[in-house]
Amino acid sequence: MHRILPVLVLGMIAGCARLDHVGKAPDFSPVSASREYAAMAHGGPAYGARSGIRGEPASLWRGGRDSLLGDRRAQQRGDILTVVIEIDESAQIANSTARSRSGSESMSVPEFLGLPQRLAEELPDGAGMDPAVSANSSSSSSGDGSVSRNEKLTLRVAATVVEVMGNGHLKIRGTQEVRVNFELRELLVTGFVRPADISRRNEITYDKIASARISYGGRGHITDVQQPRIGQQLADIFLPF
Structure with a gap:
């Protein structure tokens, strides 16, 4: 019993994660506790403070990121860029194998100074020397396999530069939550990008x-119904049959 009790306690703790939306819609994740908020709150200075070379107050040309022709692509910690996710992939693999083999061995000594005939007289009924040894074997095997997959996903999400790596690459993280009635849809994107791969529109595709x-994914009443109960998941793991 003392071994089952920790498993029951863990199951109850895991089930408590769903209690936040019993009878109500699931709550949004707090923005102030996210890594994106920390990067923007403690990142580099604002555009106007790091504009670089500026012209005179009456000049029509101003350098820097906040000017008309300035480079507004994400460069520093706290900057925002758009991640374009357009996954339209399909794969189909089919394999077929076949193998067969047959063999036959036979040894016969019909005449050898009359000894086989004399020896056959001494053998019990049903035994003989013609043929002395005979063996046959055959084997065959076949296999077929196929894989078919089709995925399509089109999303756009704003991500934040949470860290500038030592080689100049940017670590990004983007989250998005959309609540419809009692279901909360969640989108998470993380990874590393090269500043040169960011387009002039401050966008980057997922393949870069x-x-x-x-x-x-999501969480809410519909997701809860689609998932097996905690006890059933534990039973699937521990039951040997």
């Missing part, structure tokens, strides 16, 4: 993100 982690 190294170590990309893209999660699109």
Whole structure:
């Protein structure tokens, strides 16, 4: 019993995670506790404070990121860029293998100074020397396998530069939550990007993100119904049959 009690306690703790939306819609994650907020709150100075070379107050040309032709692409910790996720992939693999083999061995000594005939007289009924040894074997195997996959996902999410790496690459993280009735849809994007891959529109596609982690899921009443109960999940893990 003392071994089962910790498992029951863990199951009860895991089940408590769903109590936040019993009878109500799930709550949004607090923005002030996110890494994006920390990066923007403690990142570099604002555009106007790091504009670089400026002209005279009456000049029509001003350098810097806040000017008309300035480079507004994300560069520093706390900057924001748009991640474009357009996944439209399909894969189909089919394999078929077949193998067969047959063999036959036979040894016969019909005449050898009359000894086989004399020896056959001494053998019990049903035994003989013609053929002395005979063996046959055959084997065959076949296999078929196929894989078919089709994925399509189109999303856009604003991500924040949370860290500038030592080689100049940017670590980004973007989260998005959309609540419809009692269901909360969550989108998470993290990874590393090169500043040169960011377009002039301050966008980057998902295929240019190294170590990309893209999660699109949700939580709420519908998700709870689609998931097996905690006890059933534990039973599937521990039961041997």
